[in-house]
Amino acid sequence: xxxxxxxxxxxxxxxxxxxxxxxxxxxxxxxxxxxxxxxxxxxxxxxxxxxxxxxxxxxxxxxxxxxxxxxxxxxxxxxxxxxxxxxxxxxxxxxxxxxxxxxxxxxxxxxxxxxxxxxxxxxxxxxxxxxxxxxxxxxxxxxxxxxxxxxxxxxxxxxxxxxxxxxxxxxxxxxxxxxxxxxxxxxxxxxxxxxxxxx
Amino acid sequence: xxxxxxxxxxxxxxxxxxxxxxxxxxxxxxxxxxxxxxxxxxxxxxxxxxxxxxxxxxxxxxxxxxxxxxxxxxxxxxxxxxxxxxxxxxxxxxxxxxxxxxxxxxxxxxxxxxxxxxxxxxxxxxxxxxxxxxxxxxxxxxxxxxxxxxxxxxxxxxxxxxxxxxxxxxxxxxxxxxxxxxxxxxxxxxxxxxxxxxxxxxxxxxxxxxxxxxxxxxxxxxxxxxxxxxxxxxxxxxxx
Numbered sequence: 001x002x003x004x005x006x007x008x009x010x011x012x013x014x015x016x017x018x019x020x021x022x023x024x025x026x027x028x029x030x031x032x033x034x035x036x037x038x039x040x041x042x043x044x045x046x047x048x049x050x051x052x053x054x055x056x057x058x059x060x061x062x063x064x065x066x067x068x069x070x071x072x073x074x075x076x077x078x079x080x081x082x083x084x085x086x087x088x089x090x091x092x093x094x095x096x097x098x099x100x101x102x103x104x105x106x107x108x109x110x111x112x113x114x115x116x117x118x119x120x121x122x123x124x125x126x127x128x129x130x131x132x133x134x135x136x137x138x139x140x141x142x143x144x145x146x147x148x149x150x151x152x153x154x155x156x157x158x159x160x161x162x163x164x165x166x167x168x169x170x171x172x173x174x175x176x177x178x179x180x181x182x183x184x185x186x187x188x189x190x191x192x193x194x195x196x197x198x199x
Numbered sequence: 200x201x202x203x204x205x206x207x208x209x210x211x212x213x214x215x216x217x218x219x220x221x222x223x224x225x226x227x228x229x230x231x232x233x234x235x236x237x238x239x240x241x242x243x244x245x246x247x248x249x250x251x252x253x254x255x256x257x258x259x260x261x262x263x264x265x266x267x268x269x270x271x272x273x274x275x276x277x278x279x280x281x282x283x284x285x286x287x288x289x290x291x292x293x294x295x296x297x298x299x300x301x302x303x304x305x306x307x308x309x310x311x312x313x314x315x316x317x318x319x320x321x322x323x324x325x326x327x328x329x330x331x332x333x334x335x336x337x338x339x340x341x342x343x344x345x346x347x348x349x350x351x352x353x354x355x356x357x358x359x360x361x362x363x364x365x366x367x368x369x370x371x372x373x374x375x376x377x378x379x380x381x382x383x384x385x386x387x388x389x390x391x392x393x394x395x396x397x398x399x400x401x402x403x404x405x406x407x408x409x410x411x412x413x414x415x416x417x418x419x420x421x422x423x424x425x426x427x428x429x430x431x432x433x434x435x436x437x438x439x
Contacts, residue, residue, distance in 0.1 A: 020271065025267065029259075034253065038251045063268075091339065140246075145335040169342065170345045177210075178429075184212075191242055191245065
């Protein structure tokens with residue numbers, strides 16, 4: 001997400017779409033789909049939901065393109081739509097208890113829709129430690145609200161400036177900052193039982 | 200010795216602190232704060248970025264393309280209507296401004312005699328254990344109200360669907376707050392419920408969001424929700 005102005009190719013692509021050429025949208029998708037999916041993955045925590053959120057975001061952006069005022073770049077705009085879409089998806093998933101997207105787990109299970117990432121190099125001890133670490137991280141992240149998770153992952157993992165996170169989440173910079181601080185505080189407390197010395 | 204709060208140290212570790220120099224000097228001499236700071240740094244290391252799978256662009260494009268309709272530029276046919284509505288809008292805005300001033304004077308006078316925790320935000324609204332889901336609900340409320348406060352024109356379908364879903368949840372939280380005697384929280388959530396009911400029932404028009412902002416003082420409500428959110432965090436922190 002950058003504040004640079006849109007280049008000629010993107011401006012032309014938007015004009016093309018507005019003139020009725022839907023294939024012109026491919027230019028925008030090629031440029032931004034990966035970064036949008038990446039951010040959606042940070043928010044949703046799994047690949048299937050990340051792609052669904054990115055698809056939905058690109059579709060919403062396409063339908064809103066006639067009203068896109070171009071006072072921000074397309075990348076900032078699509079990222080903002082994607083974050084909101086991903087947050088809404090997480091909230092929908094939380095409400096719909098019957099839904100289980102494929103998630104990383106200790107053991108793969110068809111009934112639970114879980115998969116395991118193979119690591120052929122690891123020894124038994126590191127496998128055990130990795131499993132425990134993944135479970136603990138997943139459980140701790142699940143305790144965060146979607147907004148806290150989004151603000152934290154974007155700030156800490158994607159290194160997005162606080163002002164851009166605030167703008168994308170449609171909240172004030174201070175609210176975004178507080179959401180990150182709350183997230184770190186909650187995550188630290190979640191680790192306390194295993195870390196021993198952490199207070 | 201003055202210690203730094205956890206929040207200060209988190210800001211320091213994330214390089215968001217405006218006081219990095221003095222925190223750094225303090226950490227050299229205070230083992231208590233240094234331990235806390237190290238535990239925050241350890242947390243950040245544990246939750247460092249993991250690799251993200253690459254999406255299949257071609258497959259995603261084919262899937263998306265089948266859902267794309269052929270677009271035409273938005274028609275700008277409101278120039279004549281705009282001028283026709285100027286005077287009624289100015290009249291309505293003036294009346295609303297006068298009403299807002301009268302209300303703000305009344306609220307100011309009331310706050311001098313009756314302490315309102317929800318508006319003034321002094322201390323936690325409750326000392327009872329909180330339902331963790333309320334934090335999520337308040338986050339969603341904050342985002343929705345910010346959208347209402349910043350949107351020009353009518354809200355999109357997704358936001359309206361979100362309002363509908365929040366309305367159902369909000370009724371439960373209002374009842375919980377009333378049952379637990381938390382009247383300030385109940386009052387703020389009831390006001391939020393009125394906004395949601397309006398969003399859910401009124402047909403979207405180019406002026407509906409703007410009217411909602413004026414009639415229901417959504418900016419003031421957003422502030423109350425933020426205070427409620429902070430107090431909720433504070434009381435959870437105390438409970439831990």
